[in-house]
Amino acid sequence: MTSFSDSLRAAISLILSLDPVLWAVVMRSLAVSASACALGCVLGVAAGAFLGVSRFRGRGMVIGILNTLLALPSVVVGLVVYLLLSRSGPLGFLGWLFSFKAMVLAQTVLVLPLVTALTRQIVQDAENTHGEQWTSLGAGPCLRAALLAWDERLALLTVGVTAFGRAIAEVGAVMIVGGNIDGFTRVMTTTIALETSKGDMPLALGLGLVLLVVVGLMHALIAALRWAASRWNASFVLPLTPRLLG
Amino acid sequence: MKDWVDLQQVSVHWGAVQALSQVTMTLKAGERVALIGANGSGKSTLLRVVHGLIAPAQGQVWCLPWLRQAMLFQHPHLLRMSALNNMALGLWLDRQHHLTWHQAREEAWVALARVGLREVALQSGRTLSGGQMQRLALARAWARNPQLLLLDEPTASLDPHAKREVESLIQSFSQSQPDVSLLFASHNLGQVKRLASRVLYLEQGRVLADLPVAEFFNSERLQAVSPQAQFFVQGEH
Numbered sequence: 001m002t003s004f005s006d007s008l009r010a011a012i013s014l015i016l017s018l019d020p021v022l023w024a025v026v027m028r029s030l031a032v033s034a035s036a037c038a039l040g041c042v043l044g045v046a047a048g049a050f051l052g053v054s055r056f057r058g059r060g061m062v063i064g065i066l067n068t069l070l071a072l073p074s075v076v077v078g079l080v081v082y083l084l085l086s087r088s089g090p091l092g093f094l095g096w097l098f099s100f101k102a103m104v105l106a107q108t109v110l111v112l113p114l115v116t117a118l119t120r121q122i123v124q125d126a127e128n129t130h131g132e133q134w135t136s137l138g139a140g141p142c143l144r145a146a147l148l149a150w151d152e153r154l155a156l157l158t159v160g161v162t163a164f165g166r167a168i169a170e171v172g173a174v175m176i177v178g179g180n181i182d183g184f185t186r187v188m189t190t191t192i193a194l195e196t197s198k199g200d201m202p203l204a205l206g207l208g209l210v211l212l213v214v215v216g217l218m219h220a221l222i223a224a225l226r227w228a229a230s231r232w233n234a235s236f237v238l239p240l241t242p243r244l245l246g
Numbered sequence: 247m248k249d250w251v252d253l254q255q256v257s258v259h260w261g262a263v264q265a266l267s268q269v270t271m272t273l274k275a276g277e278r279v280a281l282i283g284a285n286g287s288g289k290s291t292l293l294r295v296v297h298g299l300i301a302p303a304q305g306q307v308w309c310l311p312w313l314r315q316a317m318l319f320q321h322p323h324l325l326r327m328s329a330l331n332n333m334a335l336g337l338w339l340d341r342q343h344h345l346t347w348h349q350a351r352e353e354a355w356v357a358l359a360r361v362g363l364r365e366v367a368l369q370s371g372r373t374l375s376g377g378q379m380q381r382l383a384l385a386r387a388w389a390r391n392p393q394l395l396l397l398d399e400p401t402a403s404l405d406p407h408a409k410r411e412v413e414s415l416i417q418s419f420s421q422s423q424p425d426v427s428l429l430f431a432s433h434n435l436g437q438v439k440r441l442a443s444r445v446l447y448l449e450q451g452r453v454l455a456d457l458p459v460a461e462f463f464n465s466e467r468l469q470a471v472s473p474q475a476q477f478f479v480q481g482e483h
Contacts, residue, residue: 129323130323132294132299132319133317133319133322133323134323134339135299136297136299136316136317136319137335137336137339137340137386138339138340138341139339143339147325147335150325151325151326153326154326229326
């Protein structure tokens with residue numbers, strides 16, 4: 001217990017003293033996961049919204065596969081991306097292995113099924129309730145997908161935060177494709193794993209605390225956005241709408 | 247007068263449920279046809295078949311080519327944006343007019359003013375009352391200059407005041423454009439008497455009576471044509 005409280009005290013001291021090693025790792029983690037999340041959300045929302053409104057042969061199978069991929073272990077994603085990016089793999093010519101880009105790619109693959117599946121469900125529910133009204137007004141499937149996804153943007157923000165949480169908290173994929181290289185591809189989770197094995201509890205615990213705070217702040221931000229949206233409903237959305245329509 | 251809509255032996259199934267069964271009906275220019283019947287009798291399905299939202303399992307649906315249609319739903323859906331932008335979006339989507347977004351917004355101001363919603367134009371569509379939402383939806387339909395206006399119980403979920411407002415807008419719309427046909431579902435027999443020129447009574451997906459409004463509300467005539475319809479009308483009074 002003494003060891004735990006000592007480690008916790010040391011961890012808080014590291015955070016408050018703005019320890020350069022700790023903050024370099026934190027910033028790298030945030031950059032990797034935010035980039036992966038942004039990419040995953042752009043692709044996943046587009047694919048999920050289209051799946052939500054479209055009807056085609058084999059759609060049920062696609063959704064089944066997508067839902068199965070929700071349980072995809074991060075080490076499996078890491079392994080597949082490693083094989084793709086390795087020198088003899090189909091994407092070996094990119095030379096991305098053990099780089100920032102490789103970690104972003106792995107985390108994008110990890111969050112893509114999550115964003116796609118949740119967006120599909122949200123947009124499909126909206127389509128079932130209101131889709132025919134927009135069809136009646138002349139909106140085709142692609143435009144309907146865009147409109148309904150736009151209309152459900154608050155729910156999709158939560159999907160984005162969930163995806164970010166999954167990306168920043170995973171360790172398997174970035175460990176395999178990033179290699180945990182000090183000062184280059186070392187991120188929060190891989191550092192925690194490494195420092196724990198070395199017995200350096202304060203740094204590991206400090207990073208764990210920062211990880212929790214980051215995810216907590218993201219949720220607080222979403223809650224604030226939701227509150228703002230409900231309070232200033234029209235003004236919140238007005239400036240964005242014409243840009244959506246071009 | 248030439249038919250604008252012609253349905254022949256149209257059937258629609260939802261799994262084992264027969265939503266429409268061998269429905270045959272026509273609609274001419276300027277006719278105001280009310281669809282009445284109990285919940286689940288097929289009124290909404292029939293409207294959606296005419297509007298092209300549902301493909302029939304059997305039978306034929308023919309509409310005059312290029313017939314401009316607009317449909318009003320019981321619960322209009324407005325996007326999470328201002329009433330003005332909701333209105334403009336409806337106009338912008340209309341392929342007949344080919345408006346730019348800027349033009350659509352200009353037109354939207356006029357359309358909203360026509361139904362008395364100019365003051366709430368910049369308010370979020372989601373914060374409007376049920377009556378205001380329905381008026382906006384009616385203005386959106388109206389602005390598209392439809393030749394056939396389909397209404398699916400447009401006043402069913404409104405309070406009496408909002409009901410009167412929406413109904414009087416429908417009346418003024420149909421009076422200002424006598425060639426426009428109305429096909430509407432309603433449970434409100436008073437509204438049917440005020441708006442319709444002809445009444446179709448549906449039960450379990452079948453049309454059991456198709457009469458001019460005066461004959462439909464003549465109990466002896468209705469009894470002779472369809473005792474079930476007469477029973478329904480009596481139950482409503």
